[in-house]
Amino acid sequence: MFKIVEKRFLAPNIVSMDILAPRVANSAQPGQFVIVIADEVGERVPLTICDYDKEKGTVNIVIQSIGASTKKIAQFEEGDYLRDFVGPLGRPSDYVHEDLEEVKKRKYLFVAGGVGTAPVYPQVKWFKEHNIDVDVIIGAKTKELVILEDKMREVAGNLYVCTDDGSYGFSGMVTAMIEELVVNQGKHYDVVIAIGPMIMMKFVCLLTKKLGLKTIVSLNPIMVDGTGMCGACRVNVGGETKFACVDGPEFDGHLVDWDLALKRLAQYKKEEEELAKRGETKVCTCHQGGAN
Amino acid sequence: MDMFKRVPISEQDPKVRATNFDEVCLGYTEEEAMAEASRCLQCKHHPCVGNCPVGIDIPRFIKHIAEGNFAEAAHVLAEYTALPAVCGRVCPQETQCEQKCVRGIKGEAVSIGKLERFAADWAREHNIEVGKTKEKNGFKVAVIGSGPAGITCAGDLAKEGYEVTIFEVLHEPGGVLVYGIPEFRLPKDKVVKPEIENLKKLGVKIETDVIVGRTVTIDDLMEKEGYHAVFIGSGAGLPKFMGIPGENLNGVFSANEFLTRNNLMKAYRDDHDTPIKVGKKVAVVGGGNVAMDAARTALRLGADVTIVYRRTEKELPARVEEVHHAKEEGVKFEMLTNPVEVIGDENGWVKAIRCQRMELGEPDESGRRRPVPIKGSEFDMEVDTVIMALGTSPNPLIASTTRGLEVNKKGCLVVDENGQTTREGVFAGGDAVTGAATVILAMGAGKVAARGIDKYIKEKYGEKAQA
Numbered sequence: 199m200f201k202i203v204e205k206r207f208l209a210p211n212i213v214s215m216d217i218l219a220p221r222v223a224n225s226a227q228p229g230q231f232v233i234v235i236a237d238e239v240g241e242r243v244p245l246t247i248c249d250y251d252k253e254k255g256t257v258n259i260v261i262q263s264i265g266a267s268t269k270k271i272a273q274f275e276e277g278d279y280l281r282d283f284v285g286p287l288g289r290p291s292d293y294v295h296e297d298l299e300e301v302k303k304r305k306y307l308f309v310a311g312g313v314g315t316a317p318v319y320p321q322v323k324w325f326k327e328h329n330i331d332v333d334v335i336i337g338a339k340t341k342e343l344v345i346l347e348d349k350m351r352e353v354a355g356n357l358y359v360c361t362d363d364g365s366y367g368f369s370g371m372v373t374a375m376i377e378e379l380v381v382n383q384g385k386h387y388d389v390v391i392a393i394g395p396m397i398m399m400k401f402v403c404l405l406t407k408k409l410g411l412k413t414i415v416s417l418n419p420i421m422v423d424g425t426g427m428c429g430a431c432r433v434n435v436g437g438e439t440k441f442a443c444v445d446g447p448e449f450d451g452h453l454v455d456w457d458l459a460l461k462r463l464a465q466y467k468k469e470e471e472e473l474a475k476r477g478e479t480k481v482c483t484c485h486q487g488g489a490n
Numbered sequence: 491m492d493m494f495k496r497v498p499i500s501e502q503d504p505k506v507r508a509t510n511f512d513e514v515c516l517g518y519t520e521e522e523a524m525a526e527a528s529r530c531l532q533c534k535h536h537p538c539v540g541n542c543p544v545g546i547d548i549p550r551f552i553k554h555i556a557e558g559n560f561a562e563a564a565h566v567l568a569e570y571t572a573l574p575a576v577c578g579r580v581c582p583q584e585t586q587c588e589q590k591c592v593r594g595i596k597g598e599a600v601s602i603g604k605l606e607r608f609a610a611d612w613a614r615e616h617n618i619e620v621g622k623t624k625e626k627n628g629f630k631v632a633v634i635g636s637g638p639a640g641i642t643c644a645g646d647l648a649k650e651g652y653e654v655t656i657f658e659v660l661h662e663p664g665g666v667l668v669y670g671i672p673e674f675r676l677p678k679d680k681v682v683k684p685e686i687e688n689l690k691k692l693g694v695k696i697e698t699d700v701i702v703g704r705t706v707t708i709d710d711l712m713e714k715e716g717y718h719a720v721f722i723g724s725g726a727g728l729p730k731f732m733g734i735p736g737e738n739l740n741g742v743f744s745a746n747e748f749l750t751r752n753n754l755m756k757a758y759r760d761d762h763d764t765p766i767k768v769g770k771k772v773a774v775v776g777g778g779n780v781a782m783d784a785a786r787t788a789l790r791l792g793a794d795v796t797i798v799y800r801r802t803e804k805e806l807p808a809r810v811e812e813v814h815h816a817k818e819e820g821v822k823f824e825m826l827t828n829p830v831e832v833i834g835d836e837n838g839w840v841k842a843i844r845c846q847r848m849e850l851g852e853p854d855e856s857g858r859r860r861p862v863p864i865k866g867s868e869f870d871m872e873v874d875t876v877i878m879a880l881g882t883s884p885n886p887l888i889a890s891t892t893r894g895l896e897v898n899k900k901g902c903l904v905v906d907e908n909g910q911t912t913r914e915g916v917f918a919g920g921d922a923v924t925g926a927a928t929v930i931l932a933m934g935a936g937k938v939a940a941r942g943i944d945k946y947i948k949e950k951y952g953e954k955a956q957a
Contacts, residue, residue: 241764242764267763281661283699284659284699287704422751423750423754426885429728430747433738439737441728464740472765
């Protein structure tokens with residue numbers, strides 16, 4: 199059992215929770231995720247890690263409650279216990295293991311979409327801790343869904359915020375923001391790291407491919423165990439089948455078969471609707487990564 | 491009573507059981523067990539024992555049953571195995587102990603497995619305490635994985651006085667006994683949980699939700715957490731696929747995924763959140779026990795199920811009993827048939843599986859005749875779900891995060907005759923070493939490693955740990 203030591207709302211349906219999980223806090227690195235089970239009958243829900251505090255032994259997760267299982271988790275209160283919390287899962291981001299001098303030579307642009315801002319934060323923080331300035335785009339549908347802006351500003355070099363409806367910051371989607379920076383303002387980047395809804399990552403990749411910008415994405419397919427046992431999370435990358443949980447979750451976005459990945463993500467839609475009808479909640483995991 | 495014939499055992503009616511997840515085999519009554527046990531010849535050279543991977547003194551426990559001393563029988567079993575109720579159900583006795591049974595020369599072998607199951611069930615139902623532990627010796631051993639290998643190794647070491655902690659990645663202990671083997675073959679609450687509880691009674695601690703290699707590494711366990719030795723029983727790993735077109739279509743699942751959803755996540759029950767997709771017509775590709783488990787699970791979830799296997803029934807690696815049960819329940823078999831492509835509809839869902847007919851050619855390295863495709867024999871089988879039960883390949887996580895661990899070219903951990911890996915103090919056994927095999931072979935490896943660890947620690951540090 200894992201205690202929720204702090205809970206706060208980042209947006210009307212987005213909660214942030216600090217979970218007491220010392221072993222996970224001690225080992226977590228940028229790019230990794232956890233699996234959470236709310237209660238005895240709960241699903242194994244993969245969630246991204248937003249932050250970790252090795253001294254307090256806590257791991258911060260951010261949940262957008264739009265599906266049955268995420269809604270269930272989000273309803274837990276401070277002092278409650280989650281049944282299970284396992285991680286960190288997946289491989290850390292490449293730069294963690296690369297020669298720091300090489301990393302320093304590159305200019306990174308992070309593109310965070312919606313609740314995807316949460317997993318971008320520890321990455322940007324890692325760069326800050328290594329005295330590297332990176333640029334960050336936070337994109338959201340509308341102003342109230344922009345999350346972690348202040349935290350991100352503390353660790354980012356330049357921070358650009360954009361909203362689809364123009365209610366805050368630059369008016370337009372993240373792709374328009376990238377074009378604005380790269381094409382109009384002539385900024386140079388070596389690597390783009392994009393994390394958000396799968397459809398956003400697809401369109402970012404279509405654009406960056408055109409711009410000749412290497413792009414890393416963090417995939418969030420359906421998973422069951424998340425440890426390399428079930429193969430539910432398989433994705434086609436460069437013509438090869440990869441398991442996102444053990445080979446990823448980060449991949450070269452220009453090699454990902456997005457249409458296949460998007461279709462696979464919808465695999466349990468009907469069951470999710472039935473689960474919703476059962477009176478509990480409904481599952482849509484397009485932002486969080488697949489539960490079910 | 492005909493001493494050449496086994497005492498029949500009662501089973502759920504096939505038509506009834508095809509619609510539920512309750513156990514198929516109902517077990518012997520006391521009278522039936524005593525009658526069956528009396529068929530044992532108590533022969534002096536007892537070849538059955540030599541063919542048991544954990545070397546159970548079979549004639550001795552059977553003699554106790556024949557005499558009605560059921561508790562004594564359970565005590566004998568406990569000397570050799572931590573999981574008698576499990577092994578009595580899932581061991582391939584027909585190719586092990588029972589194959590060598592002298593009764594079997596002229597008639598049917600003694601039902602050793604069913605008797606083992608009877609004694610273990612009887613002891614559990616009568617709350618017979620079977621475990622005894624020696625005085626604590628102060629040494630700490632970490633066991634990775636709580637499947638059959640890990641449970642056996644942990645149990646044996648705990649009995650010797652070691653302080654044992656099992657690290658399990660999933661949220662329930664039991665490994666394949668929980669996620670893989672279905673309820674109708676191995677009941678979880680009735681059989682698996684009590685076996686795990688027995689382990690805890692021996693003093694074994696179990697930490698779930700720990701993925702060794704990520705949450706903590708073996709190096710950390712030994713250098714920072716003071717474990718004197720580590721046993722890796724991390725199991726089989728990543729599911730294999732065929733590498734044919736269409737395998738990533740929606741509706742194609744690994745048997746591991748299908749069974750994990752159903753067994754571990756209890757998707758077959760309405761009160762659990764995890765969904766499972768079964769479709770109306772299911773093809774299960776493969777011929778092992780896992781294929782049978784997946785097929786019979788899909789059948790119970792309401793599907794029309796066909797097993798597709800590229801050799802003949804004779805070569806099926808599954809236990810005869812499982813094949814027999816599957817047939818009785820209505821699973822169909824397409825033998826000498828091999829999928830070449832999964833065909834999808836316009837929305838990316840499976841609509842058929844294209845297969846070709848095979849014939850048997852010359853024997854291959856496994857000694858079985860190699861299946862050869864018959865030209866022009868392709869045909870489409872309409873299905874909406876395909877379950878691939880083709881085995882697994884080792885998960886590289888532990889080997890890649892532990893210093894000095896060697897793997898062979900298949901990716902399996904290399905161990906010596908004591909179960910020790912190429913890293914001093916780190917032992918391994920079960921599927922992580924052999925590739926996918928059976929529960930009892932994993933248990934045998936856990937036992938060997940437990941002895942190896944005991945010897946290693948005592949030679950290195952003495953009989954007791956320094957306080």
